[in-house]
Amino acid sequence: MMDKDFAARRRRDLIIAAVLAAIAALTPLFVKDVVVQNILILTLMYAGLSQSWNILSGYCGQISLGHALYFGLGAYTTELLFTKFGVLPWFGMLAGGVVSALIAMGLGYPFFRLRGHYFVIATIVIAEIGLLLFHNWEWAGAAMGITIPIRGDSWLKFQFLRTKLPYFYFALALCCLAWFVTWWLENSKWGFWWRAVKDNPDAAESLGVDVFNSKMGAAAVSAFLVAVGGSFYAQFVSYIDPESVMGFQFSLLMALPAVLGGIGTLWGPVLGAAILIPLTELTRFKFGGSGRGVDLIVYGTLIVLISLALPRGLLSLFSRPKKTGAAR
Amino acid sequence: MWGTTLTAQAIIQSLASGLLMGLLYGLIAVGLALIFGLMDVTNFAHGEFLMIAMYLSFFLFAFFAIDPLLSAPLVAAGLFIFGAVIYLLIVRFAMRAKANAGMVQIFTTFGLAIVMRGLAQFFFTPDYRSIPQSWLGGKTISIAGIFLPEPQLVGALVSIAAFAGLYFFIHRTDFGRAIEATREDPGAVALVGIDKNRVFAFGWGLGAALVGLAGAIMASFFYIYPDVGASFALIAYVTVALGGFGSVFGAFAGGIIVGLVEATTALVLPPSLKSVGIYAVYLLVVFIRPRGLFGSI
Numbered sequence: 001m002m003d004k005d006f007a008a009r010r011r012r013d014l015i016i017a018a019v020l021a022a023i024a025a026l027t028p029l030f031v032k033d034v035v036v037q038n039i040l041i042l043t044l045m046y047a048g049l050s051q052s053w054n055i056l057s058g059y060c061g062q063i064s065l066g067h068a069l070y071f072g073l074g075a076y077t078t079e080l081l082f083t084k085f086g087v088l089p090w091f092g093m094l095a096g097g098v099v100s101a102l103i104a105m106g107l108g109y110p111f112f113r114l115r116g117h118y119f120v121i122a123t124i125v126i127a128e129i130g131l132l133l134f135h136n137w138e139w140a141g142a143a144m145g146i147t148i149p150i151r152g153d154s155w156l157k158f159q160f161l162r163t164k165l166p167y168f169y170f171a172l173a174l175c176c177l178a179w180f181v182t183w184w185l186e187n188s189k190w191g192f193w194w195r196a197v198k199d200n201p202d203a204a205e206s207l208g209v210d211v212f213n214s215k216m217g218a219a220a221v222s223a224f225l226v227a228v229g230g231s232f233y234a235q236f237v238s239y240i241d242p243e244s245v246m247g248f249q250f251s252l253l254m255a256l257p258a259v260l261g262g263i264g265t266l267w268g269p270v271l272g273a274a275i276l277i278p279l280t281e282l283t284r285f286k287f288g289g290s291g292r293g294v295d296l297i298v299y300g301t302l303i304v305l306i307s308l309a310l311p312r313g314l315l316s317l318f319s320r321p322k323k324t325g326a327a328r
Numbered sequence: 329m330w331g332t333t334l335t336a337q338a339i340i341q342s343l344a345s346g347l348l349m350g351l352l353y354g355l356i357a358v359g360l361a362l363i364f365g366l367m368d369v370t371n372f373a374h375g376e377f378l379m380i381a382m383y384l385s386f387f388l389f390a391f392f393a394i395d396p397l398l399s400a401p402l403v404a405a406g407l408f409i410f411g412a413v414i415y416l417l418i419v420r421f422a423m424r425a426k427a428n429a430g431m432v433q434i435f436t437t438f439g440l441a442i443v444m445r446g447l448a449q450f451f452f453t454p455d456y457r458s459i460p461q462s463w464l465g466g467k468t469i470s471i472a473g474i475f476l477p478e479p480q481l482v483g484a485l486v487s488i489a490a491f492a493g494l495y496f497f498i499h500r501t502d503f504g505r506a507i508e509a510t511r512e513d514p515g516a517v518a519l520v521g522i523d524k525n526r527v528f529a530f531g532w533g534l535g536a537a538l539v540g541l542a543g544a545i546m547a548s549f550f551y552i553y554p555d556v557g558a559s560f561a562l563i564a565y566v567t568v569a570l571g572g573f574g575s576v577f578g579a580f581a582g583g584i585i586v587g588l589v590e591a592t593t594a595l596v597l598p599p600s601l602k603s604v605g606i607y608a609v610y611l612l613v614v615f616i617r618p619r620g621l622f623g624s625i
Contacts, residue, residue, distance in 0.1 A: 063431070063434075110611070110615045113615070113618055114614055114618050116430075117573055118619065118620070120434075121610070122611060124565070128562065132600070132603060132604050136600060248558075256435070259431060263431060292453070293449025293450045293454075296442050296443065296445055296446025296449065297443055297446035297447060297450065298446075300440065300441070300442030300443030300444075300445075303435055303438065304418065304436050304439035304440055304443065307431075307432050307439060308418070308421050308422060311427045311429075311432045312427045312428060
């Protein structure tokens with residue numbers, strides 16, 4: 001596997017990523033419009049989230065439509081610690097990630113015995129249960145949610161009142177982190193195991209791949225990163241309620257960029273998010289206010305067309321014919 | 329029921345309503361099971377099919393004053409055409425995907441669901457609507473001291489009749505046998521002169537017609553709005569998965585279980601948590617039997 005071409009490609013990927021990150025880091029110098037900045041922040045966040053989702057669902061092939069659970073757990077852990085105990089969001093973020101990773105692994109025990117639709121529905125169902133429980137949990141604000149009090153304007157408190165730029169840089173960092181983790185794991189023992197599990201779990205098992213633990217590992221990494229995204233989002237919007245951080249739409253918005261860009265690929269989620277999120281926000285901005293669903297029509301049509309026309313995702317437009325059955 | 333003392337009467341009452349609702353859940357879900365069994369495709373727009381059926385019933389009432397009960401066959405026929413057209417225009421192509429076949433099917437039908445919701449908002453506005461005066465709406469019937477709402481009672485009877493009809497159709501007619509044969513081996517049926525595409529289109533039509541029937545009945549006692557399908561869709565997936573994907577009669581049993589569990593949960597937990605019982609039972613069942621109650625292992 002580790003031939004010269006492959007090593008060169010990995011180096012090239014890393015350089016491209018560094019260049020793209022540098023360009024992204026400079027955009028706020030030219031983009032002063034707050035609406036546009038907002039869209040950029042969300043795009044980076046969803047790119048990071050989708051990249052994290054892609055680890056479990058794309059590389060390891062365990063399609064989850066319940067990642068909103070981890071997103072919400074990240075948000076709630078951070079804000080409950082912050083509002084009830086005054087714990088700084090940075091620690092809350094870490095705690096949220098750990099809680100989510102542990103819950104993902106706890107759920108993994110029963111869940112990873114399921115296959116196909118049974119697994120997908122189980123993930124939807126568990127996120128729904130989480131949503132309903134938070135809806136009825138008085139201490140955590142129930143349906144009213146939590147309004148995050150303003151305690152400062154600094155990196156220490158991770159709250160910013162005058163400018164959105166720090167949020168932008170954090171979202172960029174999150175996106176880079178998720179990308180880098182993927183890049184790094186792709187070439188590790190885990191990366192090869194995951195692809196084997198995805199292609200044929202029975203064959204992988206018989207060849208000595210620890211199928212169960214590779215799924216657990218993917219779930220833990222994926223849930224941790226998504227929860228960090230949830231913590232960030234809570235600080236960014238400074239108000240959370242069950243629907244607005246654990247609703248099904250988040251599960252969908254994490255999956256779609258990867259699916260549209262190219263599921264189970266290194267660049268798919270970033271590419272998908274770069275196209276999908278601005279489009280979503282712009283259609284909502286342009287038509288959403290009318291409350292007449294034009295944004296949904298545009299968005300849904302796009303999903304149908306891309307799924308039908310490019311089953312491997314947009315990335316397949318760029319790929320040259322393969323010489324051999326390479327890793328990707 | 330929450331907060332009141334649990335008398336035997338109250339328990340029987342709530343189980344009876346749960347049973348009626350469960351039969352209706354079965355009818356909502358059976359189209360999904362039929363399509364899955366036939367061609368291994370999960371229609372993630374199933375809830376939106378239900379929504380369209382409810383609107384159709386509503387407009388037939390609003391413009392032509394046709395009672396939902398009378399218009400049910402019309403709605404079912406309309407949905408039959410709609411389902412077949414959706415298959416021919418969209419799903420047929422999704423099934424040809426050479427890569428990521430499962431993903432393509434999930435997201436194509438998901439995209440379709442979003443479009444349908446958008447279109448419903450665009451043309452019908454997000455307003456909640458209801459059919460104010462129908463033959464059955466708001467009426468109850470009392471049997472041995474147990475009150476049963478008439479729309480649900482009729483819905484349950486229609487559901488039983490529909491399942492009986494479906495059983496007869498699949499096992500006793502040539503077209504039903506063609507469906508069975510196609511689901512067993514879509515490649516081989518071509519050799520005996522069965523057009524796979526025709527069978528699939530018919531399967532989608534039939535599946536949609538069944539959910540259409542359910543929608544027409546629900547229109548007389550449930551609010552009608554563009555997102556109404558979402559919550560019923562998840563219940564339908566759970567119902568189908570409980571029964572075992574693709575098992576048409578598993579959906580019947582699954583529906584009854586879901587209805588009873590929902591009613592029981594509502595007795596012991598706050599009403600807003602009643603779905604938690606359904607979801608928990610789903611998880612419990614698939615953990616013990618990973619392919620559902622009646623699915624083949």
